Amino acid sequence: MADNPSALILTRVRLGAGGPLARVRVADGRITHVVPETDAGSGAEVDGGRQLDLDGRVLLPGLWDAHVHLAEWASARHRLDLAGIASARAVAEFVRERAGAPDGAVLYGYGFRDGLWADAPHKALLDAVLPDRPVALVSADLHAAWLNSAGLALVGRGDHPTGLIREHEAFEVLSALPAAPTDVVDGWIEDACLAAAARGVTGLIDFQYGDTVADWERRSAQFRPAVRVSAAVYPSHLDAAIRRGLRTGDEVGADGSLVRMGPLKLFTDGSLNTRTALCRDPYPGLEGTDGAHGIEETAPEELVRLMRHAAAHGIEPAVHAIGDRANTVALDAFEAVRCRGRIEHAQLLSPQDLPRFAQLGVVAGVQPRHLTDDRDVADRYWAGRTERAFAYGDLLAAGARLEFGSDAPVSPLDPWLAIASAVSRADDERPAWHPEQRLSVPDALVAAARGRRLIRVGEPADLVVVDVDPLDADPDTLRAMPVHATLTNGRWTHGPY
Numbered sequence: 001m002a003d004n005p006s007a008l009i010l011t012r013v014r015l016g017a018g019g020p021l022a023r024v025r026v027a028d029g030r031i032t033h034v035v036p037e038t039d040a041g042s043g044a045e046v047d048g049g050r051q052l053d054l055d056g057r058v059l060l061p062g063l064w065d066a067h068v069h070l071a072e073w074a075s076a077r078h079r080l081d082l083a084g085i086a087s088a089r090a091v092a093e094f095v096r097e098r099a100g101a102p103d104g105a106v107l108y109g110y111g112f113r114d115g116l117w118a119d120a121p122h123k124a125l126l127d128a129v130l131p132d133r134p135v136a137l138v139s140a141d142l143h144a145a146w147l148n149s150a151g152l153a154l155v156g157r158g159d160h161p162t163g164l165i166r167e168h169e170a171f172e173v174l175s176a177l178p179a180a181p182t183d184v185v186d187g188w189i190e191d192a193c194l195a196a197a198a199r200g201v202t203g204l205i206d207f208q209y210g211d212t213v214a215d216w217e218r219r220s221a222q223f224r225p226a227v228r229v230s231a232a233v234y235p236s237h238l239d240a241a242i243r244r245g246l247r248t249g250d251e252v253g254a255d256g257s258l259v260r261m262g263p264l265k266l267f268t269d270g271s272l273n274t275r276t277a278l279c280r281d282p283y284p285g286l287e288g289t290d291g292a293h294g295i296e297e298t299a300p301e302e303l304v305r306l307m308r309h310a311a312a313h314g315i316e317p318a319v320h321a322i323g324d325r326a327n328t329v330a331l332d333a334f335e336a337v338r339c340r341g342r343i344e345h346a347q348l349l350s351p352q353d354l355p356r357f358a359q360l361g362v363v364a365g366v367q368p369r370h371l372t373d374d375r376d377v378a379d380r381y382w383a384g385r386t387e388r389a390f391a392y393g394d395l396l397a398a399g400a401r402l403e404f405g406s407d408a409p410v411s412p413l414d415p416w417l418a419i420a421s422a423v424s425r426a427d428d429e430r431p432a433w434h435p436e437q438r439l440s441v442p443d444a445l446v447a448a449a450r451g452r453r454l455i456r457v458g459e460p461a462d463l464v465v466v467d468v469d470p471l472d473a474d475p476d477t478l479r480a481m482p483v484h485a486t487l488t489n490g491r492w493t494h495g496p497y
Helices: 070-076 088-098 123-129 149-154 167-176 182-197 212-220 235-243 300-311 324-337 351-360 368-373 375-381 392-397 415-424 441-448 475-479
Strands: 008-015 021-027 030-036 050-053 058-061 063-068 107-112 135-139 144-147 164-166 201-206 228-233 259-267 317-321 341-345 362-366 402-404 463-466 483-488 491-494
Touching (some): 063 415, 070 182, 088 107, 088 123, 123 149, 144 149, 144 167, 164 167, 182 491, 201 259, 201 483, 212 228, 212 235, 212 259, 228 235, 235 259, 235 300, 259 300, 300 317, 324 351, 362 392, 368 375, 368 415, 392 402, 402 415, 415 441, 415 475
Parallel strands (some): 008 050, 008 058, 063 201, 107 135, 201 228, 228 259, 259 317, 317 341, 341 362
Antiparallel strands (some): 008 021, 021 030, 058 463, 135 144, 144 164, 463 483, 483 491
């Protein structure tokens, strides 16, 4: 074999969880050889590259985060962290303590969860602690924004009665607020991609709201991301993408940038925490009101029209559906259009819809960390139905393909948190929540690797090396999995090399 100075030969590495020792050669961004160590000296030697002894560590297919809002995640890392604060008044007090010296810049916070609060977010609470500086706080699920009067005035909503704004109106308000300079956000995103690679991530789907494709074309000319990026498109930019002839999977941006055209993002409903997920049964306490069953974001006939329009031009739809009624609507639309695509979240499902994912070839893009974050909210608002909430075991048994994501910043961009939640169905000392829906470690690893189960010759060299065999790890070890190194397209994006 001719020497290739850019080739790598990984020696004494375990081939997958519980796997045997092997040698793996990587060159030109692909896996060229996989040879068991027991074959060394038998004519099956691997040479022609720089050898790295991995000392029995475990080599896994590279992990993906199949649902990220990357600019939001990168920005949230630089905002007030509101996670775990237990009331609206406590949030207001936290804002008072952390506001710092007065200035005119918007004070941003992220991560409040009001689904179980005894009091309600209101602009008056924020006005009392910071009357003159604009404040904008984003809920953990990204479906609500809480502003003070100064913040509302800044976006022309000074007459809003409460300052708590939900769903598309919230997206519009947040888009209208002053943002950090583009070059600053792009720098944060570059750092966030490196942080993701440090957790074994080799690719992600970016569902950031806006013109995500154009944003990544700009970034790809400035830096090479440490992960592959599939950039989603929203309906407002769909026709522009079609006019350019872009199809899902097409390369966009600079040559070799690893950035691809992603799916079309569509919405059927809202979220559980905001009680806007579209459900067959009413939410407790909302019976008889207009929003008793949640909200319908897109009418079924319009959903079908948009999906058909996109699919006819090679763009696959990714349909947000959380409530059981919303998931039926989404599956009905896929049945009508007969196209490939994804349902994002699939949190509450009717039993008759479980086999339809496999029958229609629809990927279930799910976020296991949400099941541990939201178990108490689900127990309150989906009481009597939670055996079919986050039903990953039932989906897998029905033949569905699962792909894990974080929905970052809704939960951290760390696939090991998703793996641990799917395996244990708990993240505290309480018993597992609906343990019948647990996944095995191998099945969770496949879902976290976007369907890759084995390391095969000819596949892209997107690989992660971990210090602990996942089959030997308890849930705490899975969550904190020590990642030794990460390769994306044959290039080290994390590690000592």
